[in-house]
Amino acid sequence: MFGGLLNxxxxxxxxxxxIAGQLQRSLKRGRLAxxxxxxxxxxxxxxxxxxxxxxxxxxxxxxxxxxxxxxSCRRIDAGVHPDVYWVRPESKSRRITIEQIREFENAVNxxxxxxxxxxxxxxxxxxxxxxxxxxxxKTLEExxxxxxxxxxxxxxxxxxxxxxxxxxxxSFGPRDERTVSPYRAQLAPLLAKFTTxxxxxxxxxxxxxxxxxxxxxxxxxxxxxxxxxxxNLDRYEELEPKVREKLNDQMEARIEGEYRxxxxxxxxxxxxxxxxxxxxxxxxxxxxxxxPEQAGTLRAMASRLSYPQAEANxxxxxxxxxxxxxxxxxxxxxxxxxxxxxx
Ligand SMILES: [Zn+2]
Numbered sequence: 001m002f003g004g005l006l007n008x009x010x011x012x013x014x015x016x017x018x019i020a021g022q023l024q025r026s027l028k029r030g031r032l033a034x035x036x037x038x039x040x041x042x043x044x045x046x047x048x049x050x051x052x053x054x055x056x057x058x059x060x061x062x063x064x065x066x067x068x069x070x071x072s073c074r075r076i077d078a079g080v081h082p083d084v085y086w087v088r089p090e091s092k093s094r095r096i097t098i099e100q101i102r103e104f105e106n107a108v109n110x111x112x113x114x115x116x117x118x119x120x121x122x123x124x125x126x127x128x129x130x131x132x133x134x135x136x137x138k139t140l141e142e143x144x145x146x147x148x149x150x151x152x153x154x155x156x157x158x159x160x161x162x163x164x165x166x167x168x169x170x171s172f173g174p175r176d177e178r179t180v181s182p183y184r185a186q187l188a189p190l191l192a193k194f195t196t197x198x199x200x201x202x203x204x205x206x207x208x209x210x211x212x213x214x215x216x217x218x219x220x221x222x223x224x225x226x227x228x229x230x231x232n233l234d235r236y237e238e239l240e241p242k243v244r245e246k247l248n249d250q251m252e253a254r255i256e257g258e259y260r261x262x263x264x265x266x267x268x269x270x271x272x273x274x275x276x277x278x279x280x281x282x283x284x285x286x287x288x289x290x291x292p293e294q295a296g297t298l299r300a301m302a303s304r305l306s307y308p309q310a311e312a313n314x315x316x317x318x319x320x321x322x323x324x325x326x327x328x329x330x331x332x333x334x335x336x337x338x339x340x341x342x343x
Pocket of ligand 1: 067
């Protein structure tokens with residue numbers, strides 16, 4: 001009935017120790033995101049990781065991992081825990097239907113009955129049809145309290161950008177196949193400058209903030225120009241004002257959706273950069289770095305940081321992503337997050 005392994009705790013997710021570590025850190029600090037997207041090829045442990053998180057959140061014995069032995073852990077492994085709700089595509093149509101999403105919504109909106117936190121998992125979330133996607137988006141926009149939603153997919157590109165942008169994305173692919181942010185080259189000089197600057201800490205943080213803000217505005221303008229050209233609303237000269245207004249709204253929604261997805265990729269690159277710095281602080285081999293070509297630059301700052309500082313930096317970037325996913329003001333989230341960075 002289930003894909004993936006049972007009886008796996010965070011401490012023995014041997015294939016994905018970094019992801020298990022990241023989720024466990026967030027759990028310890030009480031800072032899990034409301035919604036996650038676990039993406040990666042089939043057979044990459046996404047489902048087992050979702051189950052481990054559900055167990056750890058509700059385990060009766062342990063607080064930051066699962067014991068795999070208590071009543072709660074065993075119920076979750078058996079798929080019969082009332083607070084852990086799984087949705088899978090219907091076998092015939094390979095679709096997740098709107099009826100399933102309505103049931104899901106009802107289930108996650110109830111208070112936990114046995115456990116502490118409700119967990120809703122959408123297996124193969126790319127099988128959401130259009131109608132079901134829109135219904136699901138409403139749940140994501142107003143996430144129920146004490147609930148964590150996890151989407152699993154091998155094909156994230158098939159999900160609506162507005163859904164993607166509201167989830168914290170975690171890649172389960174092999175390290176060298178993980179998607180490189182398309183903004184890596186654009187952001188590299190900015191990050192390298194921040195990492196090697198020897199000026200005042202606050203000045204340096206504000207320079208990074210100004211550079212990132214400018215890059216985001218440029219990305220947003222490019223998206224706007226491209227979408228406006230593609231939709232070309234000016235070609236309809238004699239549109240009724242109401243129809244024009246509706247088309248305009250659709251266009252603005254598309255621009256916003258695409259921008260949020262792009263901004264997530266910018267954050268992905270920051271996350272990779274400060275993740276690399278954490279790896280450097282541990283003294284690990286350059287082979288593990290996402291930016292092996294920047295090893296020298298990264299090590300310059302890493303040599304000044306303690307492990308907790310480097311870990312807190314990764315955490316600060318995670319907080320920005322979390323704030324974006326919850327639609328907190330972009331400039332505020334960036335300023336608060338970047339000023340926290342140890343240098
Ligand atoms: Zn347990």
